[in-house]
Amino acid sequence: MATQADEELLPGEGDGLHSSGDHLGMRWQVNSTKLVSYEVRLHTDLLDPADPTLARAGITETSARPRRLIVLDTRVHAIYGARLSDYLTAQGIEFDLCVIDAHERVKTMDSVFQVVSAMDRFGLARRREPMIAAGGGVLTDIVGLAASLYRRAVPYVRVPTSLIGMVDAAIGAKTGVNFHQHKNRLGTYHPAAVTLIDPGFLATLSARHLRNGLAEILKIGLIKDAALFDLLAVHGSRLVAERMQSAGSADGGAVAGEVTRRSIHGMLEELQPNLWEDDLERVVDYGHSFSPTIEMEALPELLHGEAVTIDMALTTVLAHGRGLLGDVETERVLRTMSGLGLPTWHRLCTPELLVKALADTVRHRDGRLRMPLTTGIGAACFVDEVSAAELDEALAALRRFAGPVAFSGTAISAGGTHG
Amino acid sequence: MATQADEELLPGEGDGLHSSGDHLGMRWQVNSTKLVSYEVRLHTDLLDPADPTLARAGITETSARPRRLIVLDTRVHAIYGARLSDYLTAQGIEFDLCVIDAHERVKTMDSVFQVVSAMDRFGLARRREPMIAAGGGVLTDIVGLAASLYRRAVPYVRVPTSLIGMVDAAIGAKTGVNFHQHKNRLGTYHPAAVTLIDPGFLATLSARHLRNGLAEILKIGLIKDAALFDLLAVHGSRLVAERMQSAGSADGGAVAGEVTRRSIHGMLEELQPNLWEDDLERVVDYGHSFSPTIEMEALPELLHGEAVTIDMALTTVLAHGRGLLGDVETERVLRTMSGLGLPTWHRLCTPELLVKALADTVRHRDGRLRMPLTTGIGAACFVDEVSAAELDEALAALRRFAGPVAFSGTAISAGGTHG
Numbered sequence: 001m002a003t004q005a006d007e008e009l010l011p012g013e014g015d016g017l018h019s020s021g022d023h024l025g026m027r028w029q030v031n032s033t034k035l036v037s038y039e040v041r042l043h044t045d046l047l048d049p050a051d052p053t054l055a056r057a058g059i060t061e062t063s064a065r066p067r068r069l070i071v072l073d074t075r076v077h078a079i080y081g082a083r084l085s086d087y088l089t090a091q092g093i094e095f096d097l098c099v100i101d102a103h104e105r106v107k108t109m110d111s112v113f114q115v116v117s118a119m120d121r122f123g124l125a126r127r128r129e130p131m132i133a134a135g136g137g138v139l140t141d142i143v144g145l146a147a148s149l150y151r152r153a154v155p156y157v158r159v160p161t162s163l164i165g166m167v168d169a170a171i172g173a174k175t176g177v178n179f180h181q182h183k184n185r186l187g188t189y190h191p192a193a194v195t196l197i198d199p200g201f202l203a204t205l206s207a208r209h210l211r212n213g214l215a216e217i218l219k220i221g222l223i224k225d226a227a228l229f230d231l232l233a234v235h236g237s238r239l240v241a242e243r244m245q246s247a248g249s250a251d252g253g254a255v256a257g258e259v260t261r262r263s264i265h266g267m268l269e270e271l272q273p274n275l276w277e278d279d280l281e282r283v284v285d286y287g288h289s290f291s292p293t294i295e296m297e298a299l300p301e302l303l304h305g306e307a308v309t310i311d312m313a314l315t316t317v318l319a320h321g322r323g324l325l326g327d328v329e330t331e332r333v334l335r336t337m338s339g340l341g342l343p344t345w346h347r348l349c350t351p352e353l354l355v356k357a358l359a360d361t362v363r364h365r366d367g368r369l370r371m372p373l374t375t376g377i378g379a380a381c382f383v384d385e386v387s388a389a390e391l392d393e394a395l396a397a398l399r400r401f402a403g404p405v406a407f408s409g410t411a412i413s414a415g416g417t418h419g
Numbered sequence: 420m421a422t423q424a425d426e427e428l429l430p431g432e433g434d435g436l437h438s439s440g441d442h443l444g445m446r447w448q449v450n451s452t453k454l455v456s457y458e459v460r461l462h463t464d465l466l467d468p469a470d471p472t473l474a475r476a477g478i479t480e481t482s483a484r485p486r487r488l489i490v491l492d493t494r495v496h497a498i499y500g501a502r503l504s505d506y507l508t509a510q511g512i513e514f515d516l517c518v519i520d521a522h523e524r525v526k527t528m529d530s531v532f533q534v535v536s537a538m539d540r541f542g543l544a545r546r547r548e549p550m551i552a553a554g555g556g557v558l559t560d561i562v563g564l565a566a567s568l569y570r571r572a573v574p575y576v577r578v579p580t581s582l583i584g585m586v587d588a589a590i591g592a593k594t595g596v597n598f599h600q601h602k603n604r605l606g607t608y609h610p611a612a613v614t615l616i617d618p619g620f621l622a623t624l625s626a627r628h629l630r631n632g633l634a635e636i637l638k639i640g641l642i643k644d645a646a647l648f649d650l651l652a653v654h655g656s657r658l659v660a661e662r663m664q665s666a667g668s669a670d671g672g673a674v675a676g677e678v679t680r681r682s683i684h685g686m687l688e689e690l691q692p693n694l695w696e697d698d699l700e701r702v703v704d705y706g707h708s709f710s711p712t713i714e715m716e717a718l719p720e721l722l723h724g725e726a727v728t729i730d731m732a733l734t735t736v737l738a739h740g741r742g743l744l745g746d747v748e749t750e751r752v753l754r755t756m757s758g759l760g761l762p763t764w765h766r767l768c769t770p771e772l773l774v775k776a777l778a779d780t781v782r783h784r785d786g787r788l789r790m791p792l793t794t795g796i797g798a799a800c801f802v803d804e805v806s807a808a809e810l811d812e813a814l815a816a817l818r819r820f821a822g823p824v825a826f827s828g829t830a831i832s833a834g835g836t837h838g
Contacts, residue, residue, distance in 0.1 A: 017691040019684065021461075024618075026680055028459040028687050030610070032694040033452050040447040042440075109528060116598060116605065126699070127785040149605040151783055152593060152696070174571060179535060186535065186568040188607060191449070199443075261445055265438065268447050272436040275451040277571070280545070364570055366546040 036275060038191040040171045040264060046159065046198040047083045049090035057157045058130035058193035066129075067094045069122045071115055071143045073102040073135030076161050079204050084134070096122045102139035105300050107178050109186065115146035119154075130155040130193060136162035136209070137169025137304065141187070144175030148190035158192040161201040163213020163244070164305055167220075167263040170195050173275050181299075182360075183292035189276050199260060202243045208303065210240050211341050215287075215305030217259060218340065219312060220266040222333065223283040226378030228262045231255060233336045240341065280365045283380045286372040287312040290349075293357035297348050306343050313337055313344035314354075317394045317401065318386065319373045329377055334401050345402040354391055455694060457610040459590045459683060465578065465617040466502045468509035476576045477549035477612035485548075486513045488541045490534055490562045492521040492554030495580050498623050503553070515541045521558035524719050526597050528605065534565035538573075549574040549612060555581035555628070556588025556723065560606070563594030567609035577611040580620040582632020582663070583724055586639075586682040589614050592694050600718075601779075602711035608695050618679060621662045627722065629659050630760050634706075634724030636678060637759065638731060639685040641752065642702040645797030647681045650674060652755045659760065699784045702799045705791040706731040709768075712776035716767050725762050732756055732763035733773075736813045736820065737805065738792045748796055753820050764821040773810055 018029040046054050056062070068088065072081070077099045088095045098118035100111055124131065133143035133156055140158045147156040160170035176187025202210065214232065221229030232239075235255045244260070246253025270284045287308040295307035302310075313334060320330040337344050362369050372380045437448040465473050475481070487507065491500070496518045507514045517537035519530055543550065552562035552575055559577045566575040579589035595606025621629065633651065640648030651658075654674045663679070665672025689703045706727035714726035721729075732753060739749040756763050781788050791799045 015691075017687050022680075023676060024461050024463050026461045028683065029456065030459070030687055030691050030694070031454065031456045032691055033454050034695055035450065035452050037448065037450045040449070042443050042445045044443050109532075113528075113598075120599065120601065120604075123782055125782050125786050149607065151604065152595065152606045152608055176571065179532075180539065182539065185539075185570065187571045188568065189571055257442060261441075264447065268436050268449055272434075272449050272451055275449070276453055363542055363544050367544050 036173070036191065038173075038193055038195070040195045040197065040268065042197050042199070042260070042264075044198055044200055046196055046200075047080065047087045049087050052091060054087070054132070054157070054159070054196060055091035055093055057132075057196060058155050059128065061128075063128060065094065066092065067122075067125075068129060068132055069096050069098060069119060069124055070132040070134060071098045071100060071118065071139070071146075072133075073139045073161070074099055076135045076139075080134070080161070080201075100139070100142070102135050102142060103300070104138060104178070104295070104304070107138050107142060107176075109177055109179070111142045112146045112149070112177060115143055116150055119146065119150050124150070124154060126151050126154055130157050132157045132159060133192070134159040134161060135165070136160065137165045140165055140170045140192075141174070141176050141184075144190055144192065145177055145187055147192075148175050148188040153190060155193045158195040160195065160197060162205060162209055163202055164209070164216055165213075166197045166199070166202075167213055167260065167267060168216040170197075171264060171267060172271050178296065181296045183296050191275075197260075197264075199244055199256070203245050205243060207240050207243075207341070210243055212303040212305035214239065214340050215309045215312075215342055217263040218336070218342075219284070219287050219308065220263050222312065222316075222374050222377060223286045223372060223380040224270070224378060225262060225266050226376075228259065228266065229336070229377050231259050231262075232340065233332065235259075236336065236340045280368075281370045281372075281382050283372050285370075286374070286380060287315070289361045289369070289371045290314060290354055290357045293353065293360060294346060294348050297353065298346065302343075302346070307346075309337050309342040310344065310346050310349065313402075314349065314394060314398055315371070315373055317398045318390065319375070321390060321394055321397065322373070324373055324375045324381070325377075331401070333374075333377065345398060349395060349398075351388065351391055351395065354395075355388065358386065455592070455610065457592075457612055457614070459614045459616065459687065461616050461618070461679070461683075463617055463619055465615055465619075466499065466506045468506050471510060473506070473551070473576070473578070473615060474510035474512055476551075476615060477574050478547065482547060484513065485511065486541075486544075487548060487551055488515050488517060488537060488543055489551045489553060490517045490519065490537065490558070490565075491552075492558045492580070493518055495554045495558075499553070499580075499620075519558070519561070521554050521561060522719070523557060523597070523714070523723070526557050526561060526595075528596055528598070530561045531565045531568070531596060534562055535569055538565065538569050543569070543573060545570050545573055549576050551576045551578060552611070553578040553580060554584070555579065556584045559584055559589045559611075560593070560595050560603075563609055563611065564596055564606055566611075567594050567607040572609060574612045577614040579614065579616060581624060581628055582621055583628070583635055584632075585616045585618070585621075586632060586679065586686060587635040589616075590683060590686060591690050597715065600715045602715050610694075616679075616683075618663055618675070622664050624662060626659050626662075626760070629662060631722040631724035633658065633759050634728045634731075634761055636682040637755070637761075638703070638706050638727065639682050641731065641735075641793050641796060642705045642791060642799040643689070643797060644681060644685050645795075647678065647685065648755070648796050650678050650681075651759065652751065654678075655755065655759045699787075700789045700791075700801050702791050704789075705793070705799060706734070708780045708788070708790045709733060709773055709776045712772065712779060713765060713767050716772065717765065721762075721765070726765075728756055728761040729763065729765050729768065732821075733768065733813060733817055734790070734792055736817045737809065738794070740809060740813055740816065741792070743792055743794045743800070744796075750820070752793075752796065764817060768814060768817075770807065770810055770814065773814075774807065777805065 133140045158170040160166045173189040173191040176184035179185035244256035291307040291311035316333045319325040369384045577589040579585045592608040592610040595603035598604035661668045663675035710726040710730035735752045738744040788803045
């Protein structure tokens with residue numbers, strides 16, 4: 001056997017194949033490192049027919065006969081389909097469009113199969129034809145999972161068209177779909193080679209979906225960037241009204257640009273050293289302890305960012321109850337949420353549901369709660385224990401903060417997020 | 420913003436978050452390395468109630484209340500279910516058994532969903548409760564994919580009970596299921612933390628399934644290990660008859676042990692430096708250029724190793740036609756295949772189907788065929804072009820080699836693999 005040389009190595013010692021023992025006690029240790037590298041890029045006028053950025057994204061050498069499969073959401077297709085087709089034609093690309101309906105209720109393996117069938121029909125090559133995913137966070141999560149599974153991974157490019165996609169879903173490594181009412185129960189880590197962010201797409205986004213993205217930006221502000229929080233507290237409603245565009249903006253879009261950059265940067269700072277979540281204490285899980293269960297139970301009523309904000313409101317009050325957050329800060333956080341038109345309360349916030357939510361979160365975080373709580377605005381800690389009494393008290397306090405509207409269980413519509 | 424310090428770094432320079440540009444031209448490069456490490460271990464009497472090896476596989480710290488979900492194939496459950504339950508009870512483990520039917524026709528996402536539902540029912544924790552997969556290659560591929568997708572990856576342990584599992588399916592990183600008649604169209608790279616190989620399980624394996632595993636061993640012999648080929652050529656039929664067991668064997672199982680070790684070692688040597696198939700020229704793809712299409716078209720007639728052998732017979736003749744393999748070697752290879760009771764011909768070997776198979780293989784290997792061919796026994800090269808005329812000639816030559824039985828299209832039953 002060719003194992004003589006290898007046996008001098010100890011198991012676990014660096015990359016390589018290390019074998020030891022012999023006959024029926026033989027062991028082999030396989031060690032291998034994988035470098036994952038991806039790019040996130042702000043780029044305006046992505047669909048300018050003269051700009052090759054999108055056409056060349058994710059490829060290392062140009063092809064004589066470039067082909068691309070583009071998967072896009074129904075609504076994105078309705079608004080941008082013609083311009084996208086013109087762009088690809090202008091860039092000399094042979095393409096197929098695969099249009100799918102992408103929202104939380106159809107964030108399932110069936111949608112992944114739709115994309116996989118389109119990949120088969122297109123006859124996608126394994127490495128040289130990166131698929132392009134254009135849409136919101138649900139769309140890019142679905143397409144990312146399809147890309148991850150197809151022939152055990154093909155490259156893809158993300159073009160987020162929603163704010164939550166630009167600052168959250170489309171800039172990390174995660175892909176995923178729901179399974180049996182469980183949020184993102186199935187998924188992988190497979191970042192797009194390149195994510196191209198063109199804030200121009202936000203001009204056609206609804207106010208509700210704009211707010212949905214501001215919720216995840218608010219999260220970054222609350223757990224690590226007080227200055228970002230301040231920008232939202234002061235300019236939040238204007239950012240919604242102006243759809244974060246420079247044209248027609250009082251400051252030429254300076255605040256919108258600053259908010260976008262800080263948010264993306266803060267998120268990537270947290271993701272990069274922990275891309276595969278080896279460490280289950282993640283500050284970016286803030287707002288994601290109760291919300292996966294609330295969001296799934298409320299389907300289709302709440303958008304992701306809305307459920308996250310309800311969770312953040314509850315944990316803000318929990319932090320206040322523990323003396324981690326003062327009265328003034330607590331009120332400021334809750335007022336900012338309301339000011340952004342985001343809900344701070346939902347009728348599903350019952351002790352029973354919240355306890356059930358935490359039980360699943362404990363399994364997700366491998367036997368410990370590891371729940372981030374804010375310790376002042378812009379900083380966080382982790383807690384493993386939340387008592388039933390503490391939860392009851394927080395719920396009561398949150399109802400008081402949320403005001404009479406909340407008691408009727410209609411705070412969300414009153415907050416205007418369905419407007 | 421906190422990007423000042425980072426901007427001094429160039430994009431792509433080592434692990435970390437590297438940002439450059441500003442305003443609307445800003446870019447971030449996320450670089451991160453992941454260490455993947457797994458163990459393959461030969462271990463006899465795995466179900467000895469006093470042996471903690473299986474109970475402790477894949478965990479870093481012992482738990483006060485250990486729990487395990489075990490997924491096993493129907494047939495494995497029928498033979499070993501009671502012993503396995505006794506073993507787990509003796510080891511003080513609280514467990515659930517999930518029994519699924521695992522064969523090529525149900526190697527689908529539906530079977531993955533069955534496993535996922537069992538994981539949900541069990542309430543599997545994310546890291547501390549490695550799932551155990553016990554069965555053949557189809558079973559471990561299905562469970563591996565479920566483990567890979569569940570909460571974006573949970574650990575698992577593989578206990579292959581078939582020979583093809585022990586030397587091939589259960590020792591690499593690949594998981595996968597078929598989709599729309601396409602072999603392993605959906606899958607991931609997610610090796611089990613530990614694979615425990617107990618050749619004792621082979622005692623109850625059918626002769627046909629034993630041969631199925633010898634086909635993949637033969638592949639390793641043909642492309643890189645002439646001594647391994649010689650062992651099969653000389654002892655092949657005895658290994659089948661004795662089910663590779665030491666008890667009752669003329670040599671106390673010495674040849675069986677040597678064949679198993681050489682085969683595993685050879686396979687791991689090829690996999691380790693290319694675990695994610697960054698290099699698409701893989702000698703272990705030998706026998707896997709035509710066979711995925713043949714196997715799927717013939718379903719459920721051919722086992723994987725049988726389809727692989729038909730492919731290897733064809734490519735042996737192709738290599739002979741190119742002068743890469745002499746007359747004597749060519750005959751010796753084909754005679755060894757027949758001697759092992761493996762088929763060297765199938766009625767689906769028509770020029771039309773073979774051309775279709777190569778077209779899909781070209782897509783799988785990213786636009787080039789990269790087909791391994793043997794250059795003498797124990798060595799291989801790669802070719803990108805196979806002409807239609809060459810294929811016709813090889814088919815005619817193979818029919819001559821395969822003898823009159825093959826002409827009737829019943830070579831497989833005549834070869835005894837269904838016996």
